[in-house]
Amino acid sequence: MEKHFKWLLVFIILTFLSACNTTVQQNALESIEESESKTFNVAFTWSPANLDPHGSEGWEVMRAGIAETLIMLDENLEPSPWLAKNWEQEDSQTFILYLQENVLFHNGTKMNAERVKASLERSLEMNQRAKDLLQLDLIEVLDDHSLKLVTKEPNAALIAHLADPSTIIADVSVIDDNINSPVLTGAFTVKQFQKDEFLLVERFKEYWGEPSLIDEITIRFISDGNTRLMALQAGEVDAATDIPIDNIPVIERDKNIEILTASSLRTHMMLYNFNSPIFEEPLHRQAIDSSILKEEIVQSVMMGKGAVANSPFADVLPFGSINSSEERLSLPSILKEAGWVREETGNWMKGGEPFEITMLTFPQRPELTVMAEIIQNTLHQEGILVHLKQVENIDEALKTEHWDMAMYSMLTAHTGDPQYFLNIFYHSNSPSNVSNYQSAAIDELIEEINRTSDQDKRNTLALEMQNMINEDLPQSFIVYPETVFGARSNVSGFNPHPIEYYYIRPGIKVE
CATH class of the missing domain: 3.40.190.10 (Periplasmic binding protein-like II)
Incomplete structure (x- = not known):
């Protein structure tokens, strides 16, 4: 009996050791799989x-x-x-x-x-x-x-x-x-x-x-x-998307990080609020637009990672080549035509009130805030007071906040076609018409492009609308930015x- 008990004990011990070994092997396999993940x-x-x-x-x-x-x-x-x-x-x-x-x-x-x-x-x-x-x-x-x-x-x-x-x-x-x-x-x-x-x-x-x-x-x-x-x-x-442009020189000195860029179909712009009393007047929009230092912004803010914008759609698109060779009048000459007088303080006054505006910007695209500060400084030197206000959600703020101008950015041809953007951004009945812009002529052309199938005709209609938009100036188009990612080497x-x-x-x- 004792002999049988000893053999039983040996069997139990061997079985236990075998089970332990199997568990160790399984754990090792899992560890290998995790290390290879x-x-x-x-x-x-x-x-x-x-x-x-x-x-x-x-x-x-x-x-x-x-x-x-x-x-x-x-x-x-x-x-x-x-x-x-x-x-x-x-x-x-x-x-x-x-x-x-x-x-x-x-x-x-x-x-x-x-x-x-x-x-x-x-x-x-x-x-x-x-x-x-x-x-x-x-x-x-x-x-x-x-x-x-x-x-x-x-x-x-x-x-x-x-x-x-x-x-x-x-x-x-x-x-x-x-x-x-x-x-x-x-x-x-x-x-x-x-x-x-x-x-x-x-x-x-x-x-x-x-x-x-x-x-x-x-x-x-x-x-x-x-x-x-x-x-x-x-x-x-x-890796990270939307790298702040002003930090590119710092990253380029880091051997562990690479900057990745591509042309984009995005446009950085500044909106004018047509419901704002100051910007109901076209000459006021023209005055502000004439003062924007677009080339300087491309070089200093965008570090050359972009191109000067002249319309909603980038020049690389067949419906984005807008001729902007017409010489712009200076801000002082435009404001004088609009009845403003520049006082000894340097500020433009009309009816006892200064030319004073509120401008919105937002943190998700830091380069837009830098652009806003440049525009603010330029206008201050020209005698216009600009109050910058940073908001967390720009789309919500455009609906609920008081504003005259706002920095904005849109992917304007996200399917390689102009139709959708023109409909949502410029049609008078669109809830996404954030500038509150109204134009019966633009509405008619939008409806025409919606029913036109010939691609050359569609491109012609899009170009015609952009020329009209540039005349009315619901927005100032500033930069076609490149998309900038960062990734470790x-x-x-x-x-x-x-x-x-x-x-x-x-x-x-x-x-």
């Missing part, structure tokens, strides 16, 4: 309020690499295949789209024409921008992987507009279950989201396209440009794009 940390400027792909946050959802649209715009702003592998146009209002056949949503469900139709229908229901861009009258499923789209009127820009983030493709059958964990098709899927703090995404192992080289990405939301830069310099993040594949929503891509690599 590739991560990427990046700082973005803006935090979405939520991750609803069809709400107002679609741009930020797209930037996170978790979402895709039917069409992508390449670096030449030409429509290229994405979730749609091909397309054809039957007539001025009818388009056939052929879908990729091997795409899975993040929940493993196959993407097909029915689900794409349901996604587009939710986009149209939820997002006014999608409705304005697509102008769809019919979405018809032809088979599992093809759709017919019919527009209400001729819409020559439809294919390009299908690249807009408002048209992100989602499995909408489950989207309301958790709006901060949408079921999409991108190379990454949502792991955790904390508004104003971070978004954690992980590689989608069954992604249909090029597999990601990164397993997990942490996107930190840091609205202040200088704080983003400090996080990059300290190695807290591997061991990072590759994180490159700016003229269209500002292709940030996180599968090709990002950290050595």
Whole structure:
């Protein structure tokens, strides 16, 4: 009996040691897997309020690499295949789209024409921008992987507009279950989201396209440009978007950080409030515009990373080449014509009141505040009092604050076409007409471009409108900035794009 007990004891001990060894091996394997896990940390400027792909946050959802649209715009702003592998146009209002056949949503469900139709229908229901861009009258499923789209009127820009983030493709059958964990098709899927703090995404192992080289990405939301830069310099993040231009010389001396630039379709501008008594008068807008030192701003504020702006659309676009050779009158001559008198104090006076204005700026784009300070100083020397006011949310402030002028920045041709921006920014009935500008002639031309399919004619109409806008001056266009990212030297594949929503891509690599 004692002998059997000894053998039993030996067996138990050996079994225990074997189990321990197995546990050690498993732990070692997990440790190896963890050590081989590739991560990427990046700082973005803006935090979405939520991750609803069809709400107002679609741009930020797209930037996170978790979402895709039917069409992508390449670096030449030409429509290229994405979730749609091909397309054809039957007539001025009818388009056939052929879908990729091997795409899975993040929940493993196959993407097909029915689900794409349901996604587009939710986009149209939820997002006014999608409705304005697509102008769809019919979405018809032809088979599992093809759709017919019919527009209400001729819409020559439809294919390009299908690249807009408002048209992100989602499995909408489950989207309301958790709006901060949408079921999409991108190379990454949502792991955790904390508004104003971070978004954690992980590689989608069954992604249909090029597999990601990164397993997990942490996107930190840091609205202040200088704080983003400090996080990059300290190695807290591997890369950062929207690097403050005035800090570029400092970064260029840092061997561990590279500056990455690309031409953009963005325009930095200054708005005039047509509801402000001072700027109801066109001569007052002309006087301010004549004093803006655009070339100096490009060189001193933008460090040469941009070009002087003469219209809403950059010169690289076929509808953006505006002739600005006409010599501008000086501020004093314009104000004298408007009935102002410059007193011995140096200030311009009229009816016992000084020429005094309030100007808004905001911290998310630090270069705009520097521009505002230059404009303020120039106008002060010219005898005009400018009070700068910094606000956290510029779009909200334009609706609720008292203001006369405001710094602003817009991606004006985000689908490579002028139609959408002209509609939202200049049509008298648009809620996004932030300058409160009214022009019956512009409204007519906008409606004409909306129904015009010939591209040359569309470009001509856009150029005609811009010449009229420059006459009326609802805004002063200052700079076409370059997009500036910063990345540590061991990072590759994180490159700016003229269209500002292709940030996180599968090709990002950290050595």
